[in-house]
Amino acid sequence: MLRRPARALEVVLAERPRLAASIAAADHSWQLAGILALCTAVASLPYGFxxxxxxxxxxxxxxxxxxxxCLPSLHVFGAYLGSHLQPVQNLALSLVVASVAALFTLGFAPVVWFLEATMAQGDWIDAGDASVALLAGALAAGLAQLTRCAGLDRLLLPCRSSRWVLVAWQALVVFVALRMARALDLLG
Amino acid sequence: MSLGRHGALAQLAATAAGGGLYGFAIGAGKNLTYAWRSAVKFPLLLLGTAVLCAVACFVLARFLGAPLRCLDVQRAAFGLFRNVAVMLGSLSPVSLFLGRTMARPDAQSLGGYPAFVGVNMLFLALAGSVALVLQARTLLVAHRVPWRRSAAVVVSWLLLSLLVGGQLAFWLRPFFGIASLTGEPPFLLGDEPTVTGARNFYEVVWQFVTGADPGDYTRGR
Known part of the structure; x- marks a missing residue:
């Protein structure tokens, strides 16, 4: 995937069974986590610019x-409630959210550029508001992808309590992302 | 399934011709200046929306599970806009007739202008819906995408296109010529506020949805 970056997009967005199996197998978890982190960093650059x-x-x-x-909480709560995933597997699982969200921002970058260029500082809705909505949509897509991936492999969600951990963890991610957006001055 | 350079040029030409014809027809309701300007701006609206949404359409298609290559997605998305342009082009004689025969707006009243705009919005909705169904069917058959997934992909494209195309249309306005009621008509109004004070498409929608009184929006600009 490092030699062909477009493959990263394919695997992260479309090949959920393969992605879930790779995370569950734990054979190349560090490489996978590295690729997902790189994908997050690179795909979010256009929107950032x-x-x-x-x-x-x-x-x-x-x-x-x-x-x-939020990664430590996923690992610790997951371990207490029946998950046997290693920290690096949870890292890869978490980075699915970030990488999918980043790939969505890659798609949204031309749109937000256009909105920035054409929307004046509106009294009610401006380009900043639209950008916040797009960033939130991207995060929602990332969280949805995590849910879909986790549901594909029994090792990732071994019992009912693991599902609740995942749901609660996603709520935590949303909360932290909101605070992070405020801290980074992304909410306008 | 490969679409060569000639095929792509033919698609582009069909979009420009259909969109240009329709633009000319809606602008001619006011005068020839608007007709020619809208003939240029309407294809720009369609092509601009397609270009701005291109990458996002691909990401959405892959996310929703349609096994399409980037090229397939661009082809399908541009095909959607070409179909809309061609269908609207076929409605341009009707629009031209309605525009030339409507009660003219003047300083006292808008005359038949609101009805004319309403009918054209209906045409846009009709062309968009038919193009959407056609594209969903193409995806379904040519790429063996399951119906439900295919519909989800196309609906997501439609929503994205509406959100982006709406703002582009707002920025490129006027198409119908109402702005020339006073003074020299501008080529485009950009972010100039509407009579209700909205400065972008989303504010127009927001005002419409909340049913806000335009009188609330006097901001001294």
Whole structure:
């Protein structure tokens, strides 16, 4: 995938069974986590640059930072409630959220550039509001992809309590991402 | 299934011709200046929307599970806009007739202008819906995408196109010529506020949805 970056997009977005199996197998978890992290960093760059040259890193930090901050809780609560995943597997699982969200921002980058260029500082809705909506939509897509991936392999969700851990963890990610967006001044 | 350079040029030409014809027809309701300007702007609206949404359409298609290559997605998305342009082009004689025969707006009243705009919005909705169904069927058959998934992909494209195309249309307005009621008609109004004070498409929608009184929006600009 490193030799063919377009493959990363395919695997992360479309080949959910393969992605879920790779995370569950734990054979190449570090490589997978590295690829997902790289995907997050690179795919979020265009959107970041549209927000401003000095802000190019903010989208990657928004998604990557938020899931990394929540990673320990996923691992610890998961372990207590029946999951046998190693930390690096949980890392890869978390980075699915960030990488999918980043890939969505890659698609949204031309759109947000256009909105920035054509929407004046509106009194009710401006380009900043539209950008927040797109960033939220991208995060929602990432969380949905995590749910779909986790549901594909029994090792990732071994019991009912693991599902609840995942749901609660996603709520935590949303909360942290909101705070992160405020801290990064992405909410306008 | 490969679409060569000639095929792509033919698609582009069909979009420009259909969109241009329709643009000319809706602008001619006001005068020839608007007709020619709308003939240029309407294809720009369709092509601009397709270009701006191109990458996002691919990401959405893959996310929703349609096994399409990037090229397939671009072809399908541009095909959607070409179909819309061609269908609207076929409605251009009707629009031209309605525009030339409507009660003219003047300083006291809008005359038949609201009805004219309404009918054209209906045409747009009709062309968009038919093109959508056609594209969903093409995806279903040519790429063996299950019906439900195919519909989800096309609906997501439609929503994205509406959100982006709506703002592009707002920025490129006027198409119908109402702005020339006073003064020299501009080629495009960009982010100039509407009579209700909205400065972008989303504010127009917001005002419409909340049923807000336009009088609330006087902002001294």
């Amino acid at each position: 549209v927000l401003g040259a000095a802000s190019f890193w903010k989208v990657a930090v928004l998604y990557g930072g938020s899931v990394l901050l």
